[in-house]
Amino acid sequence: MDARFLGIAELVEVPPVAVVVDVMRAFTVAGWAFAQGAEKIVLAESLDEALALKDRHPEWVALKDGPPAPGFDAVNSPGLLRSVDLGGRTVVQKTTAGTVGALAVKEASLVLCASFVVAEATARLLRERRSDSVTFVVTGEDGQADEDLACAQYIAARTTTPGADAADFLRRAAESRAATELAEGLRQGVHPDDVALCLELDRFPFAMAATLEDALMVLRPCAVPSPTDGASN
Structure with a gap:
């Protein structure tokens, strides 16, 4: 597999297959949203679009980066979202980097959104395809966020070498600037457990695929059979 690692600004053409990585915290939050029962996540282009979607669909749950704000129901924090019942709900998500990255490759034939919490499922899906x-x-820091690069490189390694070890990749993420800023409370809308939750390897058994539906970029969980599923005795 030929793997390329690019920042959002470096995307000069639509790739056939894109894995959009945002560890801290958009696509860790997305994993938790699905674990809490969300049916789908609409990735909004802007805060105004997120609020407009919420206005048209009052039952939807709108979340954003940073502190709480009028019109939004939640913030982009896995620690805060894990106690929210989202059974059957639609979530509208707008973040600084993750949602921007996914929308930048919305014309790709396959768009997966990933973080460490869905790393193995994402790698298995890439192997299957x-x-x-x-x-x-x-996505983070104009393509320089080491937590995102480490996760991307780990998923790439697991795709070609299923036994690849995660330890060094997780260490890099734990030592990243984003992890430090979250741990030290330099960002708003943060729970004390956010960093640990973002570094929780393979917490969820699904991958997350985004597709265009009625002009909206919609993220859904994607079940991926484990290597033992269907194996004969």
Whole structure:
């Protein structure tokens, strides 16, 4: 598999297969939203679009980066979201990097959104698809966020070498600037457990695939059979 690792600004053409990585915290939050029962996540282009969608669909749950704000129901924190019942709900998500990265590759034939919590399921799906070329979109810090790059490189390694070890990749993420800023309370809308939750490897058994539905970019969980499923005795 030919793996490329690009920042959002480096995307000069639509890749056939894109894995958009945002560890801290958009696509860790997305995993938790699905674990809490969300049916789908609409990735909004802007805060105004998120509020407009919420206005048209009052039953939807709108969340954003930073502190709580009028019109939004939640913030982009896995620690805060894990206690919210989202059974059957639609979530509208707008973040600084993750949702921007996914929308930048919305025309790709396959768009997966990923973080460490869905790393193995994402790698298994890529193996199943036998993709010759995969572009990993490193969303944070203009493509320089080491937690996102480490996760992308880990998923790429697991795709080609299923036994690849996660330890060094998780260490890099734990030592990243984003992890430090979250741990030290330099960002708003943060729970004390956020960093630990973002570093929880393979917490969820599903991958997350985004597709265009009625002009909206919609993220849904994607079940991926484990290697033992269907194995004969």
